[in-house]
Amino acid sequence: xxxxxxxxxxxxxxxxxxxxxxxxxxxxxxxxxxxxxxxxxxxxxxxxxxxxxxxxxxxxxxxxxxxxxxxxxxxxxxxxxxxxxxxxxxxxxxxxxxxxxxxxxxxxxxxxxxxxxxxxxxxxxxxxxxxxxxxxxxxxxxxxxxxxxxxxxxxxxxxxxxxxxxxxxxxxxxxxxxxxxxxxxxxxxxxxxxxxxxxxxxxxxxxxxxxxxxxxxxxxxxxxxxxxxxxxxxxxxxxxxxxxxxxxxxxxxxxxxxxxxxxxxxxxxxxxxxxxxxxxxxxxxxxxxxxxxxxxxxxxxxxxxxxxxxxxxxxxxxxxxxxxxxxxxxxxxxxxxxxxxxxxxxxxxxxxxxxxxxxxxxxxxxxxxxxxxxxxxxxxxxxxxxxxxxxxxxxxxxxxxxxxxxxxxxxxxxxxxxxxxxxxxx
Amino acid sequence: xxxxxxxxxxxxxxxxxxxxxxxxxxxxxxxxxxxxxxxxxxxxxxxxxxxxxxxxxxxxxxxxxxxxxxxxxxxxxxxxxxxxxxxxxxxxxxxxxxxxxxxxxxxxxxxxxxxxxxxxxxxxxxxxxxxxxxxxxxxxxxxxxxxxxxxxxxxxxxxxxxxxxxxxxxxxxxxxxxxxxxxxxxxxxxxxxxxxxxxxxxxxxxxxxxxxxxxxxxxxxxxxxxxxxxxxxxxxxxxxxxxxxxxxxxxxxxxxxxxxxxxxxxxxxxxxxxxxxxxxxx
Numbered sequence: 001x002x003x004x005x006x007x008x009x010x011x012x013x014x015x016x017x018x019x020x021x022x023x024x025x026x027x028x029x030x031x032x033x034x035x036x037x038x039x040x041x042x043x044x045x046x047x048x049x050x051x052x053x054x055x056x057x058x059x060x061x062x063x064x065x066x067x068x069x070x071x072x073x074x075x076x077x078x079x080x081x082x083x084x085x086x087x088x089x090x091x092x093x094x095x096x097x098x099x100x101x102x103x104x105x106x107x108x109x110x111x112x113x114x115x116x117x118x119x120x121x122x123x124x125x126x127x128x129x130x131x132x133x134x135x136x137x138x139x140x141x142x143x144x145x146x147x148x149x150x151x152x153x154x155x156x157x158x159x160x161x162x163x164x165x166x167x168x169x170x171x172x173x174x175x176x177x178x179x180x181x182x183x184x185x186x187x188x189x190x191x192x193x194x195x196x197x198x199x200x201x202x203x204x205x206x207x208x209x210x211x212x213x214x215x216x217x218x219x220x221x222x223x224x225x226x227x228x229x230x231x232x233x234x235x236x237x238x239x240x241x242x243x244x245x246x247x248x249x250x251x252x253x254x255x256x257x258x259x260x261x262x263x264x265x266x267x268x269x270x271x272x273x274x275x276x277x278x279x280x281x282x283x284x285x286x287x288x289x290x291x292x293x294x295x296x297x298x299x300x301x302x303x304x305x306x307x308x309x310x311x312x313x314x315x316x317x318x319x320x321x322x323x324x325x326x327x328x329x330x331x332x333x334x335x336x337x338x339x340x341x342x343x344x345x346x347x348x349x350x351x352x353x354x355x356x357x358x359x360x361x362x363x364x365x366x367x368x369x370x371x372x373x374x375x376x377x378x379x380x381x382x383x384x385x386x387x388x389x390x391x392x393x394x395x396x397x398x399x400x401x402x403x404x405x406x407x408x409x410x411x412x413x414x415x416x417x418x419x420x421x422x423x424x425x426x
Numbered sequence: 427x428x429x430x431x432x433x434x435x436x437x438x439x440x441x442x443x444x445x446x447x448x449x450x451x452x453x454x455x456x457x458x459x460x461x462x463x464x465x466x467x468x469x470x471x472x473x474x475x476x477x478x479x480x481x482x483x484x485x486x487x488x489x490x491x492x493x494x495x496x497x498x499x500x501x502x503x504x505x506x507x508x509x510x511x512x513x514x515x516x517x518x519x520x521x522x523x524x525x526x527x528x529x530x531x532x533x534x535x536x537x538x539x540x541x542x543x544x545x546x547x548x549x550x551x552x553x554x555x556x557x558x559x560x561x562x563x564x565x566x567x568x569x570x571x572x573x574x575x576x577x578x579x580x581x582x583x584x585x586x587x588x589x590x591x592x593x594x595x596x597x598x599x600x601x602x603x604x605x606x607x608x609x610x611x612x613x614x615x616x617x618x619x620x621x622x623x624x625x626x627x628x629x630x631x632x633x634x635x636x637x638x639x640x641x642x643x644x645x646x647x648x649x650x651x652x653x654x655x656x657x658x659x660x661x662x663x664x665x666x667x668x669x670x671x672x673x674x675x676x677x678x679x680x681x682x683x684x685x686x687x688x689x690x691x692x693x694x695x696x697x698x699x700x701x702x703x704x705x706x707x708x
Contacts, residue, residue: 095542103436
């Protein structure tokens, strides 16, 4: 059953002038004093700071957000970490209140900011299905009716009367998602829950959400870093940046614009003194740099260009300590292309340099970014310098009649050799 | 684009005072029952004696009180057999303090849920209250067994007709602990110092109520002070209607009733007003 156009067009949520202020810093005697002041003067945060950058003691996580959601629409939200996506969903879900503005809506909301909220390890799978279902707003009758279906979907029938603390993490997530997938609110809010599962699980989730919106006319608000999922599911996408709406519209256009704004090439970062360098007490970055081995004078990185990643950091430990460095390369969509790890080595205090070569004829064309993680061992991460470099790889083709996008995340030059009766004429 | 003028819900920067949203609460009654069930099941997992602990706890406490306060300190029990005298005080005090502490930690202990899903937060303290009420009702069975034994074998026990007040007494303890707990919960969420202060005050408060002594041993001059504690008339009336059969202090009982009602009301309003906003600072 498909919903007709007039029903699709009805506004189901109206968001007006939503801003959210967060006070930073620790709670202590000083904040007590401020609380008292606020209590007696009745003053909220200073709204005149809304247009300024975030400062040391406060941030505006959202700034004057306005949009409407139509009945039956799937609306996606993209933006880098800290852009305000999750805060916005939290406000619409009533987990936190806005500082200014008003949101009005119709219909019951269920929010899925996490799967398995409220699961209790000591309880059996059966008990947890009910507990979690009720927390998400389902009534007992609803769950009774769908119980078999939920268990089927989860694929853990055998263990349904075992306490969930004995479950493997995969079983746990499947059971948790099975409950969530059978929610039937008018409005569903989903935040990054896809991130927890494997590929099969993800496609199952997306299928379920498509079904909910197309066949049942549910409205879905959806945050994900997975651009493919966004393109696939959403009718409209909102790109957020630093708490503001940058762009709103058809997924293809908004996502492309977002990726373009994100993929500004960032080939080096240099910090002269440890005071201003990113890092922590153990690791302070001095320099990260990407050096392309250009073949010609064009200065463009293409698929043939070998790349060299260099980095320097100040290392500080109380006693000599092991250090490993892991370099991760991500596509612009956030998929990890590879992670490569240095051997473990013992170092004293001082400047540490590292280098990693990525050969030419390896990456496909596209935008990439690099994160560098410093670890003591595989279990202890000291510091991660995220998205510290980003670059674009341009396409280059010889002897090819194909002009479309080459498939695959990597594009190694593994020769394919053919044998057969040859003719010398063309 | 067609727009509706009527909206089913709206979200504003401030919650309204005086809007308890009882229909919203009713929608989640299944959750309430399930949470009580969870607490009951979880509390006996991986224990050998299991539910028996519900009985053993007050029994041991009563025994310890009997030895320390009666045998060693020689504090009067108003001619009531000591075991019988201490038992109701122990039960009511345990009920009060368990409920109070449970409700007080509503935000801090459920932050992981409150940060992910919305439902009327009042469901959680209510479930705490119901869980401890369930334990109390089992313990009361124990009390009645002991009581019947003394009633049939011991001539100095005189029940009175006011025994019918008994359910009201339990309700008032529940209301008082819930009210205090709700008020404190809002403040502990923000200032953790209160945890320590409260644990300490609670211990003192136990001696400000006639649990291990009868109110009659307090000098006349200060007696009114002890009686203003909402718990005092409740415990004393409990003992009167079951053991001594004397007259009950209607005036103090009324004061206790009114102050409990007020505290509960303030607690509910304060909790409702802050239930969502508070999560920014937990």
